[in-house]
Amino acid sequence: MEKPWSGRFSEETDEFVEEFTESISFDRELALEDIEQDIAHVKTLQKAGVLTEEEAQRIIEALEGIRKDIEGGRFEWRRSLEDVHMNIEAELIKRLGDLGGKLHTGRSRNDQITTDERLYLKREIGSLIHLLKELRKSLVRLAQNTVDVVLPAYTHLQRAQPIRLAHYFLSFREAFLKDTERFLDCYRRVDELTLGSGAVAGVDFPLDRHHTAELLGFNKLVRNSVYATADRDFIAEFLFACALTGMHLSRLSEDLIIWASEEFGYVDLPDKLCTGSSIMPQKKNPDLLELIRGKTGRLYGNLISILTTLKGLPTAYNRDLQEDKEPLFDSVRTLKGSLIGMRKILEGLKVREQRMVSNAGNFVLITDVANYLVQKGVPFRKAHHVTGSIVGYLIEKGKRLEEITLQELKSFSELFEEDVFELFKPEVVADRRKTYGGTSKEEVFRMLEVAKREEGLSQM
Ligand code: ARG
Numbered sequence: 001m002e003k004p005w006s007g008r009f010s011e012e013t014d015e016f017v018e019e020f021t022e023s024i025s026f027d028r029e030l031a032l033e034d035i036e037q038d039i040a041h042v043k044t045l046q047k048a049g050v051l052t053e054e055e056a057q058r059i060i061e062a063l064e065g066i067r068k069d070i071e072g073g074r075f076e077w078r079r080s081l082e083d084v085h086m087n088i089e090a091e092l093i094k095r096l097g098d099l100g101g102k103l104h105t106g107r108s109r110n111d112q113i114t115t116d117e118r119l120y121l122k123r124e125i126g127s128l129i130h131l132l133k134e135l136r137k138s139l140v141r142l143a144q145n146t147v148d149v150v151l152p153a154y155t156h157l158q159r160a161q162p163i164r165l166a167h168y169f170l171s172f173r174e175a176f177l178k179d180t181e182r183f184l185d186c187y188r189r190v191d192e193l194t195l196g197s198g199a200v201a202g203v204d205f206p207l208d209r210h211h212t213a214e215l216l217g218f219n220k221l222v223r224n225s226v227y228a229t230a231d232r233d234f235i236a237e238f239l240f241a242c243a244l245t246g247m248h249l250s251r252l253s254e255d256l257i258i259w260a261s262e263e264f265g266y267v268d269l270p271d272k273l274c275t276g277s278s279i280m281p282q283k284k285n286p287d288l289l290e291l292i293r294g295k296t297g298r299l300y301g302n303l304i305s306i307l308t309t310l311k312g313l314p315t316a317y318n319r320d321l322q323e324d325k326e327p328l329f330d331s332v333r334t335l336k337g338s339l340i341g342m343r344k345i346l347e348g349l350k351v352r353e354q355r356m357v358s359n360a361g362n363f364v365l366i367t368d369v370a371n372y373l374v375q376k377g378v379p380f381r382k383a384h385h386v387t388g389s390i391v392g393y394l395i396e397k398g399k400r401l402e403e404i405t406l407q408e409l410k411s412f413s414e415l416f417e418e419d420v421f422e423l424f425k426p427e428v429v430a431d432r433r434k435t436y437g438g439t440s441k442e443e444v445f446r447m448l449e450v451a452k453r454e455e456g457l458s459q460m
Pocket of ligand 1: 023027083109110113317319321322323
């Protein structure tokens with residue numbers, strides 16, 4: 001098949017090169033965006049007096065026809081035509097003859113490709129933001145039902161201090177909210193039109209780029225044609241936002257995988273979201289969570305891939321930039337799947353409250369015993385040491401904190417009185433943390449109300 005650019009060449013493209021350089025196998029994902037911008041471009045060409053109204057009309061009709069064929073799966077994509085842009089243009093020329101050859105006036109694939117990508121990303125960021133919101137809502141619903149569940153918070157994966165389970169769920173809601181903000185912020189920079197920048201220097205037809213932007217729903221124009229054709233920053237930052245969201249999903253997965261183990265037994269995962277072992281009949285494996293965790297590697301890989309591709313390119317367009325698409329599409333697909341999977345898990349999660357609270361006592365309460373002494377005037381460092389000795393003593397005796405007698409306590413410090421035993425309840429200790437953002441019941445309720453309001457769940 002003859003290439004649109006074959007004029008200056010005296011031999012056919014090497015088969016291998018054709019295969020190696022093609023992008024149609026993946027950039028056809030942008031086909032509908034490409035047609036959308038073709039139509040806007042045609043209208044702008046008409047406004048500039050480059051096309052007559054009749055010509056523009058005929059081209060647009062033919063493009064609509066091609067769109068239908070693509071949507072109906074009837075379009076025949078040709079590798080020899082390299083990419084999505086040339087496939088569609090060649091088909092237009094096939095249908096309209098010379099008139100079709102006018103479509104690419106005042107345009108280059110260099111400004112065309114990022115216009116497609118930006119249209120695509122605007123839509124996909126919208127879907128991701130929606131999925132993030134749904135996930136946050138699931139977390140808020142879980143929080144609503146778990147204010148009274150106390151479990152040990154872990155630091156270094158060692159039992160640390162009692163917290164309310166709702167506080168934990170709201171912490172992830174917070175992380176996913178920041179992720180959402182990052183996508184929204186990224187969206188602002190994606191929402192700029194590159195078309196009309198030409199190959200690098202701008203266009204020598206009087207194209208009204210503001211008009212094109214309006215037709216395509218872009219908020220702004222990319223202001224510099226060299227930057228417009230060289231830039232893939234918007235993809236890099238999008239992939240970063242995906243990577244970070246993936247990291248949060250991965251951590252949450254990790255917690256739940258650990259919590260679902262027999263050793264912890266803090267949660268039960270729904271059967272329908274788990275898989276069995278081909279050899280060990282007793283197994284119920286959290287594969288969905290493991291894959292959400294595992295796929296984070298891809299999200300990181302895609303980010304590193306684009307950053308590496310961009311580094312050291314001479315200004316402006318280079319074919320290296322074609323390598324931006326597979327990581328982009330892969331991250332969109334991967335993250336969407338992970339967000340949906342996590343929401344399913346959260347919606348089916350069963351909390352085993354008893355297991356949690358039974359681990360939230362004993363030495364998890366000891367910080368507050370130290371603070372008990374502090375309130376009686378002992379410097380914190382000293383109180384820390386004294387209560388540390390109590391822990392050592394109890395470990396040696398094989399006793400729990402709750403089993404210690406006042407007499408034993410007094411042998412460590414005369415300041416201990418009967419009222420210290422009030423501290424031996426996880427719930428009481430949790431409620432002492434009344435600082436803004438802390439785990440006391442009042443604070444958790446306050447945070448929950450804020451979250452519900454922000455998510456539009458106030459009626460809950
Ligand atoms: N398929 C190309 C890409 O994705 C489109 C732009 C090609 N421009 C060029 N001058 N070869 O980057």
